Amino acid sequence: MIDELTKSFYIAMKDFREYYMKPGALSxxxxxxxxxxxxxxIRRGGLTEWLAPGMIALALFFGSTSMSAMSIVFERRxxxxxxxxLYPINYTTIALGKTLSSFLMGIVSIVPVFILTTAVxxxxxxxxxxxxxxxxLATFESSTFGVLLSFxxxxxxxxxxxxxxxxxxxxxxxxxxxxxxxxxxYILPVVLLQPLTYSAEVVRFGYEGSYDILPPEISFxxxxxxxxxxLILAGYIIxxxxx
Amino acid sequence: MERSRSCAISVNELTxxxxxxxxxxxxxxxxxxxxxxxxxxxxxxxxxxxxxxxVGLTNITSGRALICGHDVVKEYKVVKRLxxxxxxxxxxxxxxxxxxxxxxxxxxxxxxxGVREERVKELLKFFGLWRFKDTKFKNLSKGLKRRLTxxxxxxxxxxxxxxxxxxSGLDVMSRRILWRQLKELNRQGVTIFLTTHxxxxxxxxxxxxxxINKGKIVAIGTPEELSRKFSTQEVIEVAFQxxxxxxxxxxxxxxxALDIRRVGDHxxxxxxxxxxxxxxxxxxxxxxxxxxxxxxxxxxDAEELFLKIVGEAK
Numbered sequence: 280m281i282d283e284l285t286k287s288f289y290i291a292m293k294d295f296r297e298y299y300m301k302p303g304a305l306s307x308x309x310x311x312x313x314x315x316x317x318x319x320x321i322r323r324g325g326l327t328e329w330l331a332p333g334m335i336a337l338a339l340f341f342g343s344t345s346m347s348a349m350s351i352v353f354e355r356r357x358x359x360x361x362x363x364x365l366y367p368i369n370y371t372t373i374a375l376g377k378t379l380s381s382f383l384m385g386i387v388s389i390v391p392v393f394i395l396t397t398a399v400x401x402x403x404x405x406x407x408x409x410x411x412x413x414x415x416l417a418t419f420e421s422s423t424f425g426v427l428l429s430f431x432x433x434x435x436x437x438x439x440x441x442x443x444x445x446x447x448x449x450x451x452x453x454x455x456x457x458x459x460x461x462x463x464x465y466i467l468p469v470v471l472l473q474p475l476t477y478s479a480e481v482v483r484f485g486y487e488g489s490y491d492i493l494p495p496e497i498s499f500x501x502x503x504x505x506x507x508x509x510l511i512l513a514g515y516i517i518x519x520x521x522x
Numbered sequence: 523m524e525r526s527r528s529c530a531i532s533v534n535e536l537t538x539x540x541x542x543x544x545x546x547x548x549x550x551x552x553x554x555x556x557x558x559x560x561x562x563x564x565x566x567x568x569x570x571x572x573x574x575x576x577v578g579l580t581n582i583t584s585g586r587a588l589i590c591g592h593d594v595v596k597e598y599k600v601v602k603r604l605x606x607x608x609x610x611x612x613x614x615x616x617x618x619x620x621x622x623x624x625x626x627x628x629x630x631x632x633x634x635x636g637v638r639e640e641r642v643k644e645l646l647k648f649f650g651l652w653r654f655k656d657t658k659f660k661n662l663s664k665g666l667k668r669r670l671t672x673x674x675x676x677x678x679x680x681x682x683x684x685x686x687x688x689x690s691g692l693d694v695m696s697r698r699i700l701w702r703q704l705k706e707l708n709r710q711g712v713t714i715f716l717t718t719h720x721x722x723x724x725x726x727x728x729x730x731x732x733x734i735n736k737g738k739i740v741a742i743g744t745p746e747e748l749s750r751k752f753s754t755q756e757v758i759e760v761a762f763q764x765x766x767x768x769x770x771x772x773x774x775x776x777x778x779a780l781d782i783r784r785v786g787d788h789x790x791x792x793x794x795x796x797x798x799x800x801x802x803x804x805x806x807x808x809x810x811x812x813x814x815x816x817x818x819x820x821x822x823d824a825e826e827l828f829l830k831i832v833g834e835a836k
Contacts, residue, residue, distance in 0.1 A: 282632070286629070286630055286632075289626065289629045289630060290630075293615060293618070293626050296617065296618065296622070297615050297616070297617045297618060298617075300617075357613060358609065358611050358613040359613040359614065359615060361579060361609065361613070362613060362614075363630075364578070364579060365577060365578070365579070365602060365607050366602060366630040366631060367599040367600075367602040367603045367631065367632070368599075368630070521578075521579060521580060521581050522540070522574075522580050522581065
């Protein structure tokens with residue numbers, strides 16, 4: 280168990296060293312969420328207290344998923360992903376390694392947005408410890424989602440197009456930019472199907488001390504459970520990817 | 523003597539089916555411990571599929587394979603610790619240096635912390651890569667990339683090394699360096715399973731060779747055994763002055779020839795009866811007023827032998 284965890288950490292460190300400076304990870308993972316939050320800030324009054332946790336959730340979501348897109352789609356295309364399958368490790372360990380590198384990138388992506396939102400709004404998070412836990416859980420869930428999504432894309436030149444086709448609608452349907460209270464009732468099931476919804480909910484609770492859709496105990500539990508399910512599924516998909 | 527050695531790789535009725543295509547069709551063989559085993563075949567014969575099944579990258583449809591006595595499916599983790607794999611493309615991590623790439627492999631194979639660094643240094647030196655230890659993989663030449671990919675497969679001291687087309691695309695110099703290094707590794711006790719479509723390579727460095735065609739093994743043995751078994755043909759090379767005649771004219775006059783072909787600046791004749799052919803060549807030259815500038819008898823080379831075995835020889 281410890282051995283498998285250590286090896287997933289080695290994979291993560293290797294990925295981070297290899298991909299964090301790649302244009303796809305840098306532009307969509309780090310710059311886009313920051314510029315997006317900055318745009319709201321420049322529009323006076325745009326970056327409200329309600330929007331700030333959404334911007335953090337968005338940063339960790341774009342940061343983590345962009346990293347998995349780079350590290351998995353490119354490696355599968357150029358054959359280096361198969362190297363991982365030659366090592367004496369479980370398939371879930373590979374999925375966990377990829378999740379951890381995405382997690383690291385997600386955390387890095389939060390930093391400039393967090394500084395921006397707290398510096399501008401001068402808000403002290405309502406529950407700093409819960410916010411830390413929420414950030415960890417939400418980044419973990421987004422990372423496993425990104426790992427899973429990466430196995431649906433084969434062509435590296437199309438990777439960001441496909442990822443954005445999924446990510447952009449989620450931005451608007453996951454209670455991140457548009458409050459769910461302003462949406463028609465029939466949209467609610469769609470909102471509840473987005474993993475990003477739960478990420479935004481837990482971060483919102485840690486940041487503001489309030490929630491929009493689900494009580495914190497449910498959203499925290501769901502964020503963790505969805506993350507674990509995605510991780511197990513990713514391990515299974517890696518195993519099934521053998522011809 | 524050889525038959526008493528145990529099998530490092532034992533393959534029994536191994537089969538791979540993709541839809542309606544039988545890529546590998548019930549092949550069986552044994553690779554003895556400590557030998558270099560050449561796995562030779564034309565493109566699409568089933569070589570890479572076989573290797574991929576043995577190393578756990580492709581699922582086996584039916585049959586069984588053991589490496590050092592361990593089942594490649596049921597005991598895949600044990601098997602992966604015993605083998606090193608060099609795929610047909612050099613696929614290490616582009617942004618990592620030679621040193622970092624080897625260290626990563628060492629960590630993933632569980633090489634103990636205390637010996638990891640020493641082992642990496644030793645391999646970098648063995649493969650002549652020490653001065654490139656801080657060079658990123660993407661900046662290495664093709665030959666150096668290939669050497670580093672092999673080094674990466676050896677970092678955990680595997681008992682069996684699988685090489686898929688190791689010298690493909692390399693220049694003569696790099697190819698010879700690599701052959702020398704593989705021979706040296708073999709002398710150190712590593713069993714080598716070498717997949718190649720390069721006939722010369724297989725015959726030059728292998729102790730035994732299996733030839734696969736259309737998913738089936740069509741011949742197996744030492745290079746000498748294969749030559750003895752299949753090479754009944756000798757070739758007569760001849761050149762005329764002032765110029766070589768038309769092949770049709772030669773065919774009409776040279777009796778006892780199985781095949782006559784033009785190769786570069788000379789003509790090759792595959793004789794049924796060499797004495798009769800040589801006599802007829804001399805008669806033909808006199809008849810046409812030509813001078814024989816070269817006449818030589820040689821055995822069929824490895825490539826001709828291979829073509830004959832896979833049933834494509836003329």
